[in-house]
Amino acid sequence: MVLAWALPVLSLLPLLDAQDPACANLTAMPITNATLERISGKWFYIASVLQEPSYNRESRQIQADFFYFTPNMTEDKILLREYQTIRGQCIYNSSYLEVQRENGTLSKHLSDGKHFAYLLLTKDPKTYMFSFFPEDEKNRGLSFYADKQDVTEEQLREFYDALRCMGLQETDILYTDGKKDLCGPLEQQHEEERKRNQES
Template identity: 60%
Template sequence: MALPWALAVLTLLPLLDAQSLACAKFRAAPLTDATLDRLSGKWFYIATASRNPEYSEVAQLLQAAFFYLTPNSAEDTIQLREYPTIGNQCLYESSILNVHRESRTISKQTGREHVGNVILTEDPRTFMLLYFPDDEKNMALSFYADKPEVTQEQLSEFYEAIKCKGLDKLEIIYIDQKKDQCGPLEKQHEEERKKTNEEPQEDAEQG
């Protein structure tokens, strides 16, 4: 009886090795300065596959969301400016993320600490965040892009990551950027920032 079992294992080994190699790219990325530079800028929240009840609840409430990341490599922090739309209202929030290079994690304090792993995709215009990587019952994987709409090719990499992490496509919660209500506030903030940046230059010219 041992021989057929052994033959079955040997037959499956190449398949397991191939799958391991395919999934290796979805490991937590090293948080180097280059990684932080890649994360810098404006991003749109596209979807989440979540088994964590709290994260699923938030994802279901979100109608649309985009955010800005401004890394500070010297201090290992990232300024996060979020523009989520919930209940047809824009709920703006600014906070600081802490970068933990040794553990390859990024964390945020909101009464308690939320910790995520950055997963870099082959397409530099997208990335993912993985939460609770060692907890199958609470694992969550979120997908972000630099445009409000993504291509099938970009989504396919998200689906591949979901499969590699043992999640299911049926667990995905999508949001619709067409329901965004934060555009006017974003425009106001950009005008205020532009005005603030121009004032020192005007003062120097007057001086």
Template identity: 50%
Template sequence: MALPWALAILSLLPLVSADSAHPECANLTGTPITNSSLDLISGKWFYIGSAFRHPEFIQWAKSVPSSVVYFTPNHTESVVYFQEYITHEDKCLYNSSHLDVQWENGTLSRNVLGVHYLAYVIPTKDPAIYMFAYYPEDKEKMGLSLYANTTQVTPEQMSEFHGAVKCMGLEVSEIISTDETKSLCGPLEKQHEEERKKAKEEAA
């Protein structure tokens, strides 16, 4: 079985074309990735919530009250390095690796235990948030996740997420929200931050 972080972030397929009768859903078709758009997801992001139809994804979301991810794009290597801290039930899970960038297709990908996963980054009006879509062509598996650069999102940001959820054919009532106050990864995240700071000081 794929790792929880793979289920939450990378078990994605390219998005189907949006219904032309609903122009507000046009941003769900995805666009090619550029250096500028890739830089928009650079830095620290908080997993805010998700809406899933796949029973396994729903179970995962309910068992993860908090998740934080750091993205570091490398344009020349066409990769995005990441570090993720997931509070899963009563423990902290840490993952560190990279995603391959497919510029023209607008996707991020990774091989996990021989399985190739694609991530389609969804363009947003507000650069302080971004979304990933999950199996949009499959009513039994489809889903959408929201990430933000702060633990609290504004009503406008949540409204954009709600709109995307509805465009995919999901219901707002299906959204499972996180609670950063329940994070168990603070000490490990702080430890890694101090180690990185020390390494930079020594290198200087």
């Protein structure tokens, strides 16, 4: 999930200083054990506006995407198991994310270096967002996740409001389509294997 990780950024605070108070919840907060518990489990990648060229290209290829976060709170790591449908194929990947508690980021090592994303918790505990390059007007981006593929207008409204706060356009939103998901059978196979391993 390269699109979910951006290069290091300093802080969301300068971006938000002179903006509407409604934008204040776009500040990445320190990550606690409670935060990690909240984001553990299964999530669906719903939509994004990603201006950074390589992230934008990748996001355009994703038809459907869901994943599991399994945090290890003592090591500040998260096991990421991701199921992506890209160009009519199911692609599965498993990797680890590192948690930077103080500045509210998750990071991932890729071939071109370490990439970071700011975790933005929403009012609704069934959704959250990742922010990228908030200080860079040309590369700024935001992605939206939910615990179900089908989201409500109310849930999406918080995403739309956040886009406006960041100066991004709703017309640039790329949505996934759960009807195009081809990874259900593989997910079921993996779940059955895990259950057998736990029983043995």
